[in-house]
Amino acid sequence: MLAFALTIAAACPVIASAGLIRDNNTPFPTSKQILFAQFTSKRYNPPSNQEGDILPTVWAADNEQYVDINDGGTSIPNGRGIWRNSFAEITGSPPDIRFSFIGNPLDPPPATWAEISKDPSLHSGPLGPYYSDGFVAVDGVFYATQTANWDYGQNAPFQGLAGIAYSVDNGESWISPSIPFPAPLGNLSWVLRDRDQGEAKPDGYVYAINSEREFNASTLILGRSQPGIANITNPANWQWLSGWTTDDGRTVPVWSGAVTAAKPIISWASHLTYPQMSYDPALHVFLLTFTHSYAPATPDIWRSGSELDLLEAPNPWGPFSFVAREIDFGPSNGYAAGFPEKWISRNGRTLWMKWAANFDGCDPGLSCAGAYGFNYARVQLTVAR
Numbered sequence: 001m002l003a004f005a006l007t008i009a010a011a012c013p014v015i016a017s018a019g020l021i022r023d024n025n026t027p028f029p030t031s032k033q034i035l036f037a038q039f040t041s042k043r044y045n046p047p048s049n050q051e052g053d054i055l056p057t058v059w060a061a062d063n064e065q066y067v068d069i070n071d072g073g074t075s076i077p078n079g080r081g082i083w084r085n086s087f088a089e090i091t092g093s094p095p096d097i098r099f100s101f102i103g104n105p106l107d108p109p110p111a112t113w114a115e116i117s118k119d120p121s122l123h124s125g126p127l128g129p130y131y132s133d134g135f136v137a138v139d140g141v142f143y144a145t146q147t148a149n150w151d152y153g154q155n156a157p158f159q160g161l162a163g164i165a166y167s168v169d170n171g172e173s174w175i176s177p178s179i180p181f182p183a184p185l186g187n188l189s190w191v192l193r194d195r196d197q198g199e200a201k202p203d204g205y206v207y208a209i210n211s212e213r214e215f216n217a218s219t220l221i222l223g224r225s226q227p228g229i230a231n232i233t234n235p236a237n238w239q240w241l242s243g244w245t246t247d248d249g250r251t252v253p254v255w256s257g258a259v260t261a262a263k264p265i266i267s268w269a270s271h272l273t274y275p276q277m278s279y280d281p282a283l284h285v286f287l288l289t290f291t292h293s294y295a296p297a298t299p300d301i302w303r304s305g306s307e308l309d310l311l312e313a314p315n316p317w318g319p320f321s322f323v324a325r326e327i328d329f330g331p332s333n334g335y336a337a338g339f340p341e342k343w344i345s346r347n348g349r350t351l352w353m354k355w356a357a358n359f360d361g362c363d364p365g366l367s368c369a370g371a372y373g374f375n376y377a378r379v380q381l382t383v384a385r
Contacts (some may be wrong), residue, residue, distance in 0.1 A: 020324040020379075026309060027268055031321035033285065034312050036382040038324075040350075041095070046373030049075045050088065050099040053356035054274065055374055056135040056189060057090065057340040060142070061196040065090040065342050066102065066171055068135035068144055071359070072373065073110060074101040081110030085125035085132040085144075087171040094343060094352045094376055102171040126174050127165050133274070134164075136190035138197045138206055138227045142167040146176065147186050155298050157213050158186020164233045181235045182259055184212040188223070191286065191316050192341050193279035197227070205239075206232070207316045209265075209277055215293050215301050215335075217272040219264040222317050224255070241265060241317055253317050265317045270296065273306065276338035277316065282348025283383060285312045288320060289337040289353070291329060302360045306334055323381075334370055339379075349381045 020038050024030045052072020059065055067088050074088040087102040103126050111122035123129060127146050134145035146162040161181035165174045181188070191207040205224040211217035222241045231237040242256035242263055256262070266272075266288075275290035288311040295304035308329035311320040329337075334357045343352040357370025 020308075020310075020326045022324055024322045024325075026311075026322045026325070028266075028311060028320050028322045031312050031323050033283070033321075033384055034323045034381050035384055036324060037310055038380055038382075039353075039377050040380045041378035043370070043375055043377045044095050045371045046375065047097065047099050051076075051371075051373040052082070052086075053359055053372065054131075054133050054336045055354055055356055056133065056192075056276065056336075056338070057354060058135055058137045058142075058192060059195045059340070059342040060137040060170060061140045062170065063195065065340060066135075066137070066142070067099075067374070068132050070131050070133070073105075074099045075105070076110050077105055081112045081115070083108070083110050083125035084123045084129060085127045087126065087144075089170075094378065097376075099374070103173065126171075128162075128176060130162055133187040134189045134208060136192065136197065136206065136208075138232065140168070140196065141229060142171050143190075143232050144174070145188050148180065150186060152214060153298065155213055155215050155301060157184060159183050160185050161188065164188075166229050166233060177233045179234055181238075184221075185210050185259065187211060187214065187274065189274075189276055191277045191279065192338075194281065194341060209275055209288075209316075211272045211275055211290075215273045216270040216296065218267060218269045220266045220272055220275055221259070221262040222253075222265045223259070223262070235259075266311075266320055271309075274336040276336065278339040278341055278344070280339075280344055280348045280351070282344075282346060283381070285314060286316050287312055287323075287339055287351075289339070291335050291337065299360065300363070303363045303366075305363070305366050308334065308337055328366065334375075349383060351379045351381070352376050353379050 052069035054070045057067045069086050073083045073086040088099040091098050108124045116123045130146035132144045148159045148162045150159045160183045163178045165176040167174045188208050188210045207224045225231045225238045239255035240259050240262035241253045242261040243254040271292040273291045277288045291306045293301045293306045295301045308326040310323040313320045337355040339351045354376045362368045
């Protein structure tokens with residue numbers, strides 16, 4: 001997401017990734033349901049007409065998938081420039097997938113980094129001059145976050161949302177109510193579940209998670225709203241997990257209308273980068289993915305390697321258990337890993353993971369093979385009988 005030009009790493013020896021491992025160095029207990037996860041394909045590069053990052057991917061009512069892209073785009077006119085945010089339709093099945101731009105590519109037009117440095121107002125997209133980390137389809141309507149400006153150059157905390165925009169025509173056009181959401185929100189990311197969230201609301205709510213900064217955050221909070229434009233786009237109609245109580249011998253969450261009252265569903269100091277959560281319906285588990293960078297501060301936090309973690313839980317609020325991790329993931333600064341819902345097999349054991357990498361190159365000794373775009377690979381889960 002950060003506004004830095006892609007750099008080319010100098011030729012150097014490359015440290016190969018060890019792949020997913022079961023060695024648990026996290027503060028979470030080891031899962032007894034999912035015994036292991038492993039990559040069972042190579043890493044595939046994005047289609048040649050796509051670049052950019054974060055890439056939340058939703059399964060819409062028309063049975064197609066759509067993706068929200070930051071600092072890049074699809075089929076960029078004349079092959080030059082980027083949009084701050086843009087949308088594309090994904091057709092086909094892995095490994096043969098295709099991206100098609102959604103909307104009017106000249107409204108606004110893309111701009112190069114050189115042009116943006118002279119006129120920052122050119123750094124825009126269909127959602128306006130905002131990055132967008134959260135994207136969801138609910139009951140035939142698309143929703144996308146508009147992140148309020150913050151000091152991303154210093155990995156500073158998020159400053160809230162300028163609003164949540166919506167589209168009733170599959171992303172061809174967007175409406176922005178411009179109702180701000182307060183800090184620490186900024187990378188609000190919906191919990192993805194099923195086609196069009198159609199079976200995502202057994203309790204009448206859609207859920208979203210949020211960490212307080214881009215790279216190496218420490219806490220993850222959980223919010224929810226009822227479906228409908230008036231509810232999802234208005235912070236007054238959201239609830240935040242604020243504690244726990246006991247009901248008929250079960251531990252259940254308590255909800256508050258104030259995000260300032262939110263309590264973390266997980267805490268792990270300086271280990272949460274772009275967490276994303278998907279539901280595996282066959283296994284009845286929520287899969288939480290995130291990375292952390294080995295370096296603590298900018299600019300090395302973007303270049304010095306990262307580690308991938310995969311957790312599972314029976315509910316979006318937990319309790320969470322460790323499944324697997326990968327050292328030197330990405331390669332280098334791999335981030336925003338997640339599981340698109342449409343690509344989860346019927347038995348829930350074969351999935352495809354997507355992620356972005358290398359927006360700012362990588363340090364000597366690390367592989368820079370990861371593309372700045374929609375990387376993807378097949379994952380196989382081993383489950384207990």
